[in-house]
Amino acid sequence: MPPTEPPALRADARRNRARILRAAAEVFAEHGAAASTEEVAIRAGVAAGTVFRHFPTKKDLLQAIIKDLLESLTAEVDTLAAEGDPATALFTFFGRMVEQAVEKKTVADLLAADTGVDIQVAGPVQSLQTAIETLLTGAQRAGAVRDDVRLDEVMALLTGACQGALHAGWPPDLQKRTLTIIFNGLRP
Amino acid sequence: MPPTEPPALRADARRNRARILRAAAEVFAEHGAAASTEEVAIRAGVAAGTVFRHFPTKKDLLQAIIKDLLESLTAEVDTLAAEGDPATALFTFFGRMVEQAVEKKTVADLLAADTGVDIQVAGPVQSLQTAIETLLTGAQRAGAVRDDVRLDEVMALLTGACQGALHAGWPPDLQKRTLTIIFNGLRP
DNA sequence: GAACATAATGAGTGGCCACTCATCTTGTCA
């Protein structure tokens, strides 16, 4: 059996935990992983100690946020894979991802391995990758992407575009034009 | 007249200044802009105070390094423009730049505007851009790049590739394959 | 080679930030 379920949280604890997660998502999105835990506590309307009671380490907090983010991205990919046109779904996702990167510094920190992509988030990362792989093979079957393009190249282009867009602050139309070039490179 | 030339440095001061610049280039290349000034001082074999005598602010030191880097990159572009095949010079430079980014975190910090691309380095940045523009128009005249590709798109792809390569630590063959896709996207 | 300006030194200083803990508060449950 799993090593004994932890006892249920008290009502106020559950409420505060949720507040902290919401606040942290906002703060890290705005200021990146460099934002202070104090800032998160303030935004959550909670004392600093409370944050550390729920997340013993800043890294734990960051990884909780990143895990959520990964899961929502994976969900988005799954939706696209199920409902979208296979010939364009991959490209649509690229656009969405770059948009997100510009508005959420968390995305960049997630992609920049140094912040600590640890065993804790390895699973979600894997899920996202396989979801994207589905998009890729779908696009290839539809003849929208060259057959010799591999997943790691797609991931590389994706991280490059996100990092570039965030750090250099690409305006929307530059995002579009740049992605168009990349898409051209992917097409047969 | 320019507001009075500062008096010549003493011999030891000149020597130490050079040492500090060399040490800083190494340290920032290895650890990025986050490296401490203390570390630079140690590597230069000099007391911390001496570093601050020559560069009153850490930012000043960083910008001096970045300025050097920009100038050497510009020189490299100029050489390529003068000697290389216009049809491939732009692509060659892309490869060189990404290589550099992987081995020098300074490059990434330079491209990540937040570290402080200030008026101080605006000139060198401009020079590099115009040099790259020469490469671009050369490649377009040679029919190697589509005519509707603009400089800002090339810069965006370049920063994206560098950021991605550094942060995700692309191995050399992934660098090559990814750049190939980008080059495909640029071709007519 | 003495006098003096210029430079080097390194032990502070202050600020920021992750993290702790003794104390007080509050939800829970009999």
Place this chain on the structure above:
DNA sequence: TGACAAGATGAGTGGCCACTCATTATGTTC
């Protein structure tokens, strides 16, 4: 409703780091 465990609080603590300054050393000049 009272007792108690679980939780919240916020003033520390320690470590790191940019930057300072009184003191000491060294190049330069006549």
